[in-house]
Amino acid sequence: SGTIENLRKQTQSRLRNDLNRHGNIVWTGLEHLSLNTTMNRLQDLSLEQGSRIRYFTVCLKNPTRLENLIKWMQADKNKLSQLKIIVIDDESDQGSINTLKSKELRSKINGLLVNLVHGKQYNGKTFDGAPQAMNYIGYTATPYANFLNESHPKSLYPSSFIRTLQPSREYFGAKQIFGTEVLEEKVELNIIRHLEAEDVNEFKHIHKGDSIELPQNAVNSLAWFLCASSAMRLIGYKKSISMLVHTSQKQHHHSNVADAIENWLNQSDKDSILAKCKEVWGRETKQFNLDSLKNQFPEYPDLDSIRDYPSFSEIKAGILTLINQLTHIQLGEDNQPTYHSGIHLCIDNCSNNGINEENMVVRLAYPDPTMPDYPSPAPVFIVVGGSTLSRGLTIEGLVSTLFLRASNQADTLMQMGRWFGYRKTYELYPRIWMTESTQDKFKFLAQMEQELRDDLRRYMDAGADPSEYGPRILASPKVSWMRATAANRMQNAVPAQMDFSGTNAQTVVFSEKREILEHNINVTNEFLKSLGEG
Numbered sequence: 233s234g235t236i237e238n239l240r241k242q243t244q245s246r247l248r249n250d251l252n253r254h255g256n257i258v259w260t261g262l263e264h265l266s267l268n269t270t271m272n273r274l275q276d277l278s279l280e281q282g283s284r285i286r287y288f289t290v291c292l293k294n295p296t297r298l299e300n301l302i303k304w305m306q307a308d309k310n311k312l313s314q315l316k317i318i319v320i321d322d323e324s325d326q327g328s329i330n331t332l333k334s335k336e337l338r339s340k341i342n343g344l345l346v347n348l349v350h351g352k353q354y355n356g357k358t359f360d361g362a363p364q365a366m367n368y369i370g371y372t373a374t375p376y377a378n379f380l381n382e383s384h385p386k387s388l389y390p391s392s393f394i395r396t397l398q399p400s401r402e403y404f405g406a407k408q409i410f411g412t413e414v415l416e417e418k419v420e421l422n423i424i425r426h427l428e429a430e431d432v433n434e435f436k437h438i439h440k441g442d443s444i445e446l447p448q449n450a451v452n453s454l455a456w457f458l459c460a461s462s463a464m465r466l467i468g469y470k471k472s473i474s475m476l477v478h479t480s481q482k483q484h485h486h487s488n489v490a491d492a493i494e495n496w497l498n499q500s501d502k503d504s505i506l507a508k509c510k511e512v513w514g515r516e517t518k519q520f521n522l523d524s525l526k527n528q529f530p531e532y533p534d535l536d537s538i539r540d541y542p543s544f545s546e547i548k549a550g551i552l553t554l555i556n557q558l559t560h561i562q563l564g565e566d567n568q569p570t571y572h573s574g575i576h577l578c579i580d581n582c583s584n585n586g587i588n589e590e591n592m593v594v595r596l597a598y599p600d601p602t603m604p605d606y607p608s609p610a611p612v613f614i615v616v617g618g619s620t621l622s623r624g625l626t627i628e629g630l631v632s633t634l635f636l637r638a639s640n641q642a643d644t645l646m647q648m649g650r651w652f653g654y655r656k657t658y659e660l661y662p663r664i665w666m667t668e669s670t671q672d673k674f675k676f677l678a679q680m681e682q683e684l685r686d687d688l689r690r691y692m693d694a695g696a697d698p699s700e701y702g703p704r705i706l707a708s709p710k711v712s713w714m715r716a717t718a719a720n721r722m723q724n725a726v727p728a729q730m731d732f733s734g735t736n737a738q739t740v741v742f743s744e745k746r747e748i749l750e751h752n753i754n755v756t757n758e759f760l761k762s763l764g765e766g
Contacts, residue, residue, distance in 0.1 A: 248261045302353065322371055324372045404651070409424070422528065444491055446492050466550060474631070520660070557574025562592050596615050630650060633650070
């Protein structure tokens, strides 16, 4: 899973909690498997017939760790023959793709995964032992590279099936947030606010360290975050609440942006902050509210159970509590993270590993929801970062996003969308600040994803073998600058053109309800009669 250790830990913890439910199976997590470990050796595992114990491990897509995993599995041929293995490749378009053109030559991680799945040694040599079963399944939200890369039998291209997973009606995805060109399926929630060219220029000065003054729309995003956090605490939300700030991938830029945020939040004039919050709260709660959600997302379940916004006077005290304390994550006497009722400012990149001089954790570290002394009220976080926030890591309770980065690769850009997900009990609160051009890119990606899903469904319903077809991936002159994925990840891509000149394409959808059809006929008749003679 992934290439980042804190994401691996998050996945390992979730699996442990989710797999161990009431029943007769006990799941045991194994970590950092290698020949050097004195614990969890393959030969020591309980693999006999009828055992209640099952084992899982989450391994980074890192060459050394994958080599160690293969060596660990092949350390005891007898034990290996007792294993039934399923390899789940999370984010299977990241790291797992062969970026070399030759079928004989493989990029490092792709080669190790192929050797793992096909039962070879880590170096590609034949191994004379095998497990009882070996299954490989890849998951990703952006499968463009998986389809366009390579498809021969010794690759990782699907050999048995390709399936699209249908998100539940509670899911806020690209189609719901950005809409598509298909009017009959249009949702497009009114939660996106635009960053202007002036905002972008001001952030360039912040990145360089020439300024610590936030542009006005960035201030608006912070003010909304304060309001939303206070309101969610007021209505009883218990879990972590977050703001994501993603303006650059450069680490020194992250520190400069964090300084600018800290400068605004720590200003001595708290009345000025409250005034800005009141202004933003009044405007935002008019632009998107419970009626808006009902009109724009009518299929969302249990709309009548969602609470509308409280008044500003009800959340004012909570805002003051938040701005009263702003720190990184503090460590307690037992060297474990402790959380206060103010704001935790996190800078999530590799340069902030470990503990700083003030005995604080600078990187993002959410409290464990299973801990008996889980913090109350709900802990609040502002997370500034780049690459580490671009894929896989869940930003919990995300209500305000300031997003300035863009990409010319569809899969990279779509993976940056940390705001996609489930927003149960805080459906009204998410907001995104981005440029209009970036919004247009995401709108195209929503259409691209929908057309790929529709294309795959034809083959799914027909029960076709994946080797018999190549999924079609949308390209458009409107966004000719955008590639589905990097050029070295699409060796098998076949360009195709469709010419619609001389055609008049229409989409016509008829309702089956008699009263609607009769109403439409009456409206049409009245319109025609109103035209008069001639």
